[in-house]
Amino acid sequence: MAIVVKRPKLKWWEQLYLPAIFKGLGITLRHFFRTLSGEGKVTMQYPEEKWNDQLPEYYRGAPALVTDEQDRERCVACQLCEFICPPRAITIHPEEIPGDDKWAKVEKRPKTFEIDMIRCIYCGLCEEVCPEQAIFLRKDYAITGTSRAEMVHDKNRLYEIGGKRVGLVNKWNELK
Amino acid sequence: MSEELVSVQIDGEWHQFPKGTRMIEACRQAGREVPHYCYHPKLSSPGNCRMCLVEMGMPPRPKPGEELPLDEAGHPPIQWMPRPVIACANTVAPNMGIRTDSPLTNACRQGVMELLLINHPLDCPICDQAGECSLQEFSVEHGRGESRFREQKVKKPKNVDIGPRVRLDDERCIMCSRCIRFTDEIADDPVLGFTDRGSHTVLTVHPGQQLANNYSLNTVDICPVGALTSNDFRFQMRVWFLKETNTIDTNCATGANIVVYSRENVIYRITPRQNNEVNSDWMPDSHRLNFHWINSELRLTAPLVRENGVFRECSWAESLQVAADRLRSYAGGDIAIIVSARLTNEELLMAKRLAALLGTDLIAAVPRTGEADNYLVSADRNPNMNGVKLILGLDDPVAKLGEIRSGLAGGTVRALIVLQENVIDDAGFTAEELGRADFVLSTYPLANPTADASDVVLPGACWAEKSGTMINVTGRLQRLKRAIDGPGLTLEPWELLRDLIQALGGGNGIYSADELFKQLTHDYPEFAGLTLSQVGDLGVPLIETGQTIPLIERERERKARGIIVG
Amino acid sequence: MDWAFLAISTVKIIGLVFLTILPMVAYSVWAERRVSAAIQDRVGPNRVGWAGLLQPMADGLKFILKEDLTPGHVRKTYYWMAPALTMIPSLLTCAVLPFGSRLFGEKMVIADLDVGPLFVFAIASLSVYGIVLAGWASNSKYPFLGGVRSTSQMISYEISLGLSIVPLLMIFGTLNLGEIVQYQAQNGWTLLPLWGEGLSLKGMLLAIPMFISFVIFTTSIFAETNRLPFDLPECETELVAGYHTEYSSMKFALFFLGEYAAMIIGSGLAVTLFLGGWSLPFGWLAPESTTAEVPFWHGLVHIGVFFAKVIAFILFFIWIRWSLPRFRYDQLMRLGWVFFFEIAVINVLLTAGIMMLPLGK
Secondary structure (H helix, E strand, C coil): CCCCCCCCCCCHHHHCCHHHHHHHHHHHHHHHHHHHCCCCCCCCCCCCCCCHHHCCCCCCCCEEECECCCCCECCCCCCHHHHHCCCCCEEEEEEECCCCCCCHHHCEEEEEEEEECCCCCCCCHHHHHCCCCCEEECCCCCCCCCCHHHHEECHHHHHHHHCECCCCCCCCCCCC | CCCCEEEEEECCEEEEEECCCEHHHHHHHCCCCCCCCCCCCCCCCCCCCCCCEEEEEECCCCCCCCCCCCCCCCCCCCEECCCCEECCCCECCCCEEEECCCHHHHHHHHHHHHHHHHCCCCCHHHCCCCCCCHHHHHHHHHCCCCCCCCCCCCCCCCCEECCCCEEECHHHCCCCCHHHHHHHHCCCCCCEEEECCHHHCEEEECCCCCCCCCCCHHHHHHCCCCCEEECCCCCCCCHHHCEEEEEECCCCCCCCEEEEEEECCEEEEEEECCECCCCECCCCHHHHCCCHHHHCCCECCCCEEEECCEEEECCHHHHHHHHHHHHHCCCHHHEEEEECCCCCHHHHHHHHHHHHHHCCCCEEECCCECCCCCCCCCCECCCCHHHHHHHHCCCCCCCHHHHHHHHHHHCCCCEEEEECCCHHHHCCCCHHHHHHCCEEEEEECECCHHHHCCCEEEEECCHHHCCEEEECCCCEEEEECCCCCCCCCCECHHHHHHHHHHHCCCCCCCCCHHHHHHHHHHHCHHHCCCCHHHHCCCCEECCCCCCCCHHHHHHHHHHHCCCCCC | CCHHHHHHHHHHHHHHHHHHHHHHHHHHHHHHHHHHHHHCCCCCCCCCCHHHCCHHHHHHHHHHHCCCCCCCCCCHHHHHHHHHHHHHHHHHHHHHCCCCCEECCEECCCCCCCCHHHHHHHHHCCHHHHHHHHHHHCCCHHHHHHHHHHHHHHHHHHHHHHHHHHHHHHHHCCCCHHHHHHHHHHHCECCECCCHHHCCHHHHHHHHHHHHHHHHHHHHHHHHCCCCCCCCCCCHHHHCCHHHCCCCHHHHHHHHHHHHHHHHHHHHHHHHHHCCCCCCHHHCCCCCCCCCCCCHHHHHHHHHHHHHHHHHHHHHHHHHHCCCCCCCHHHHHHHHHHHHHHHHHHHHHHHHHHHHCCCCC
């Protein structure tokens, strides 16, 4: 179905466009002087001023792995985050937890867990898809490094950033 | 089985099936997949999972003298039974009606699913079966979103060691008994069974026994859930990442049809692929697990040329030039070629051309024999000895091996070309014998003693890295397909042979594997008229060898007796 | 030709071109960024130096240190020539601009030509070669389109540009820019003929065609310098960056600076022709004639006035750029050929008519 766009019939002086041009110039000039006089500036002076305190709870920054109350690594290397990750930033190599380990009944854990922070787009799908509540997006947004290799966060780094998180579902801790 | 056809109504549509067809197969052929766990076409049907319950009906029995009213198409009305029946163990009957999507059927499936899931652990994140698990799939289709079960789940043994290659997790087991039937009926090694009762039933090995036979990993394939998992593949990679390539096994002359699962040029596992003429649905563990060397550190990754006693890595052009220059300096009679019966027909054709170009007829293949196991493993452990015979036109390809050895000792063989073989380890040659030759060119995927004794070593791709065709023990032509890329500068053997022939000054006008196959159809009457797409995934019978595969013969007999569907 | 003349000319060239125009180019980039930021409620570059005043140095350093990439598919000779061909004509034109009256008895103009505006147009039209060559030598689609657009645009607007100053020349009766400014100093600015001997009915009437000329001239200068709202040759939304898409490092910087240099020269020309050049309004501090001696501090004030006017005009340029949207190409061509060309021709006739009126001087 065709949509008829109604175009206003312009007066002759409107057709000159000059009034509109001057009106536009006036608007920009007003903004110019308003900014000069120090009013209406909204830009934050980034390195000096930061948002950290005002970041909302749902802010999506760098993803990191967390451990539970008993320092068990929550990740069981199901690789769903690796699968869902749109830019393929996550690489996981799973391994079996040896029989003499305290958490041998969990059976599986990541041998390596790497997130390429150059690739990561902070979409949060990894957090959403995780069946073990093991990966969370933190509020860190300034992730820097001096080489590409440094920007690949390995398992230790991810646990260091993520730390411990309590109050989550703990299906592995039930008595057996 | 008689070819008498019966009319069956499936979900309101009438179809015709041979008499004796199982209802579940009839539905599958009609495009109505019936969910099932215990049913497997190659095993007997105990009907114990109850997942395949469908609503069935038959025409009412008319009173004496009464005629049933027929509809326009001539079909009688159907009187539906109040109780569902299992589709896997019942056969179709004339004018039978089946409903696979009725409220009753769906209610049955939901009920079965809920009961199966009552004690099933939430292991999916760590379960290797996740992604190819029937329980997962059917619970998406027929399960409730949420569990109504509020009590404690029954705890059963997890991570049980029941054999050298198979791991059991009893909590995940849904008592389909497929594995028990397989070990009993196919592998003739009945070591598995159920103990205890009710919801405490567990699968276990008989006391003092292990699931250790050479076909044990097939139980992992047929297990619909993650109760049986492979120690080798355990926690290696989730299946949804793996690329599947349909190819054939090259560990023996049977040429079992397989699927190679790889990710980023690493093979993670191999499973059998159904081919009722070759390997049914099974394959031996010994062949299935023989792939880890492909990604090993020992792989040759670049051509090597010996200079002053040490090897130097160099480019293909340079190494082939060196080889060609050296080979050209010998008379045809001074050169011997040892081919491998692991080469494809296409590669053998190129080897034949090389022999013709060099003017030698001293050409032999290395034999590999073992004991046939009366199932799938053939005595001939070479995948393509029939191809060597056919392509090179040799009745006994092994015959001239002795002649080459004595030629090496007597100095009449001055140059030796070894294609994809390790003659020191596999053919009993000694390094000293090879040292007598003036020039040795060898190709092989791995570093090996023969390569150490060679002057030019070329990295030839292994079976998973090349494409071609092979002829199995029964004379069936089957396709080998490239699953991964070879490491480094590795070339497929036919490519390196082509380049060598070119370097020797014998242009051949063949630039792709497809052209090679066309050349085969042109050169050999057995191949006449064939195309690669005709050969397809399952292969075609090519020549008569008079040999059979014992397991397939037994399966045919069981099928003829109606024990299995086949 | 004596050595003194050469020495004085060299001093003037270095003083004007290298010590004034080029820094102005750099700082007009800074001004552009700061002003645009203010217009858009932003901050703009404020990190390097006080209020970001060292930003141009940092930018320049960055441009020099960037990898100078010459793509494999370009015509090398022309590709290398193009940036120079854009920058040099812009700088050449400032030779005839009188940037002051007299200082130490020297005329404050590098070359006191008698055909000033003609020289400017002749040289300025050369800069189109730089753009065309860049577009063609880059051997790639976007630069090519940009080059083609630029050519047709510059050629179209050169006509109205030239025609728009014909009325001025008719009034001034000279093509020497120094004398034109002197005339304005004594008789009032072209746009502001309200004092001195020019204050007459005829002068007031002539102000109408002068204003029309000014509008056409300014608009055409916008088009000639490829600035918004006429930046179709660059037009990042359609052509990535137009003719200099394939350029990097200092070669790109030359295009960039050439554009701003052209803007400064355009401003200088507009100031000279319409806004009284170096002269103060109302005949203040106006010298007797082009040959009359000017006190030392008068000369300094005149130079300051000229550059103040130029800077104001540059700010006007920037203001326009960040206020108006880009024209569509057909609109651009229509404006050039259908309106400005006709209006400029009529304007010439109008001026001639007014001048013929028997209204005294």
